[in-house]
Amino acid sequence: MHIPDGYISPHTSGIFYLLTAPLWWQSLRAVRTRLGQAHIPLLAILAAFSFLIMMFNIPLPGGTTGHAAGGVLIAILVGPWPALLAITLTLAIQALFFGDGGILALGANVFNMGFVMPLVGYLVFRAVAGSSEPGSRRFTAAAAIGAYIGLNAAALAVALELGLQPLFHHLPDGTPLYCPFNVSVTVPAMMIPHLTAGGAVEAVITGGVVAFLGRYHHELFSAGARSAGPDGGGGGA
């Protein structure tokens, strides 16, 4: 799911940096105003958790590999906006130090894994969880369903970004300059593995961690609700 440099054009990459800039701003604001000082180490642990679970590659149907990302888990615990900051820094370290994901493409990767995935997953989670308590079956199921849908929303975003490249960027004779596949190839290639094994793994990890924390560390779930809504509940207290 990490788009490498050269798969999307510099033009597309620039658009995604512009798109994500206001999102970063909002993310920093949310961390400043709605997250307690004590939640900063939690955010750091969650970012490192995301970094590490992305190293666990799993074989996917179709002969490719994939990994869980953890974006929805972070959003459930600290809210989708702080999650964006955590995932941004994770992706930046991966791109700069480990060659995983492009540097020009970082904006697009942040948009997909740091914005689309946590936000979509979080909204689904909230809708399904309702007023259920952490540790309850419904709360855990909501986390797993949110993770599954969030990951697949991100996979679809990647598929569209890659698949639209041949349409916009090609030589006069039609030879593609960047990703050579159009959406009829990229959508099934991304979605079949993620709708099956990829989504299942993300759901199991997210549901598992949320169930464990709901049972033994109930107190951790206060930050997510507080930093999510526009009014933020308890404000900056």
Next chain:
Amino acid sequence: MRYTRGWIALIVLAILTPIGILVIGSAWGEWDLNSVTEIVGFAPDGMRNAQKKRPSAPFPEYEFPGLAAEGWRTGVGTILSALVGAGLTTAAVLGIGRLVKHGTHS
């Protein structure tokens, strides 16, 4: 220290990362130029240029310099890469968190 169990879980995960790196194959749409040429029949010009210009990373493919050889050393290198990466990520979040929270009282 706060979240002691969380930090311990991270170290355990880092030690287990060699398992995840063992999986053969690559993610769809994340191939290098040689693999693209094999799959598509050619490497698109724009892609070739962009990949040439990309600065090389100190730990490509999560391999640790000097420990990229075959066998058990690769696993040790992977664990070191995992620790370096998780450490850098943690430091980045703590650093930016501190900057952002500067002057607030919560």
